[in-house]
Amino acid sequence: MAVAFKPRNLLIFGATGAIGSFITRSIVSARSEFERIAVFTSPPAAGSSKAAKLDELKAKGVDVIYGSIENEKEVSEAYKGIDTVVSALGRTAILHQIPLIKLAAASGSVKWFFPSEYGTDIKYNESSAHEKPHQGKLKVRAYLEEDPEVRCSGLAYTYVVTGPYADMYYAFSGPEEAGGFDVKAKRAVLVERNNRVSLTTMKDTGDFVLAALRHPETALNKALRVNSFTTTPGEILAEFEGQTGGAPWTDVKETSLTRIRELEKESDHVVVILRRIWAEGGTLYEKRDNDLIGNPQTDTLQESVAEYIRENS
Ligand SMILES: NC(=O)c1ccc[n+]([C@@H]2O[C@H](COP(=O)([O-])OP(=O)(O)OC[C@H]3O[C@@H](n4cnc5c(N)ncnc54)[C@H](OP(=O)(O)O)[C@@H]3O)[C@@H](O)[C@H]2O)c1
Known part of the structure; x- marks a missing residue:
C-alpha cells in the first residue's frame, strides 16, 4: 500500500x-x-x-x-x-x-x-x-x-x-493465589514480588x-x-500502601513461579496461565x-493506582 x-x-x-x-x-x-x-x-x-x-x-x-x-x-x-x-x-x-x-x-x-x-x-x-x-x-x-x-x-x-491492563492486573480475577490487590481489605497476593512486569x-x-x-x-x-510503565508487584504494593494511609498492608501473601506453574497444572485457568507468562517476563x-x-502521553503507576483506588473503594 x-x-x-x-x-x-x-x-x-x-x-x-x-x-x-x-x-x-x-x-x-x-x-x-x-x-x-x-x-x-x-x-x-x-x-x-x-x-x-x-x-x-x-x-x-x-x-x-x-x-x-x-x-x-x-x-x-x-x-x-x-x-x-x-x-x-x-x-x-x-x-x-x-x-x-x-x-x-x-x-x-x-x-x-x-x-x-x-x-x-x-x-x-x-x-x-x-x-x-x-x-x-x-x-x-x-x-x-x-x-x-x-x-x-x-x-x-x-x-x-x-x-496486561493495569486496571485488570490489580484486581483478583482468578484463583486467589494468582494474585491481586484488594483496596477495601488492604490485602494483596503478589506473584514474584520483584519480577518486572509492563502494564x-x-x-x-x-x-x-x-x-x-x-x-x-x-x-x-x-x-x-x-x-504505559514497567514495575514490580512489590512496587505496586508500596504504591497502594502509600495511597491508602501509608501503613504497610498486613495481609500480604506471595506466590512463587514454581507454585503458579503447579497451579496451572491443577486448574488450567486462563488467568493463571497469563499471570505465569507475565511473571516469567513475557511483557x-x-x-x-x-x-x-509519536510517544503518546501515558499514565504513571501512581496515576493508575489512584484511579483504581477511586473505582474500588
Ligand atoms: N490486556 C488485558 O489485560 C486484556 C484483558 C481483557 C481482554 N483483553 C483483550 O481485549 C480484546 C477485547 O476483549 P474485551 O474483554 O474488551 O471484549 P468484550 O467486552 O468481552 O467483548 C467486546 C465485544 O465483542 C462483541 N462480540 C460479538 N460477538 C461476541 C461473542 N461471541 N463473544 C464475545 N464478544 C462478542 C460484542 O460487541 P457487540 O455488543 O457490538 O455485539 C462485545 O461488546 C480481546 O482481544 C481480549 O483478549 C486484554
Whole structure:
C-alpha cells in the first residue's frame, strides 16, 4: 500500500465492549481527523447501558450500524466506503474475525485491519506458539499474513500489543493465589514480588490505537509492543500502601513461579496461565515501540493506582 495512505473512514467492531469503549472514546476524541467513524454492533436491549453508550456516540457524530458479525451481507454493506477496520471483539469472538478479514480483503475499500489483540505478546518467544490463550489470535495473524487472497488484496494489519491492563492486573480475577490487590481489605497476593512486569492502562490502550492510526507510515504491517510503565508487584504494593494511609498492608501473601506453574497444572485457568507468562517476563522488551507512533502521553503507576483506588473503594 502507498505510504501516503491516511485512514479517513473507520469502522469499529466491539465498540461498547470492555476495551472497545476506551478505544472508541480515544478515536472519537479526534473526531475531526476522520471523515467518518462508524461502529458495527448487535442491537442493544432498550434501556441498557449499551444503548446509552451508543446514544452518546451518535451525539458525537458516530454512525451506529446494527447487525450481526455472522451476517456476511450486513458486514459487506457496513464496509462500503470504509478504509480502516478496528476490531475489539471479545475473547470468544476472536475466530469470527477470519470471515470479517476475508470480507475486508474482498471489499475493495478496506486497506487496514486492526484485529482484536490489546494484550499479551502472542509471539514473545518460541514457547508463545504453545500457550493456550494465544491460539485464536495466532490463527488470525496467520490468516492476515499468509492467506493468498488477503495478501493479494494488499490489506495491511497492525497488532497493538499492550501486555496486561493495569486496571485488570490489580484486581483478583482468578484463583486467589494468582494474585491481586484488594483496596477495601488492604490485602494483596503478589506473584514474584520483584519480577518486572509492563502494564498498560485501558485509557492508554485506546490512546495507543489512536496513535497508531495517526502513524500509518510506521504502524502498517507491524506488531506494536507498547506499554504505559514497567514495575514490580512489590512496587505496586508500596504504591497502594502509600495511597491508602501509608501503613504497610498486613495481609500480604506471595506466590512463587514454581507454585503458579503447579497451579496451572491443577486448574488450567486462563488467568493463571497469563499471570505465569507475565511473571516469567513475557511483557518485557529491550525497547518498547511507543516512540514509533509519536510517544503518546501515558499514565504513571501512581496515576493508575489512584484511579483504581477511586473505582474500588
Ligand atoms: N490486556 C488485558 O489485560 C486484556 C484483558 C481483557 C481482554 N483483553 C483483550 O481485549 C480484546 C477485547 O476483549 P474485551 O474483554 O474488551 O471484549 P468484550 O467486552 O468481552 O467483548 C467486546 C465485544 O465483542 C462483541 N462480540 C460479538 N460477538 C461476541 C461473542 N461471541 N463473544 C464475545 N464478544 C462478542 C460484542 O460487541 P457487540 O455488543 O457490538 O455485539 C462485545 O461488546 C480481546 O482481544 C481480549 O483478549 C486484554
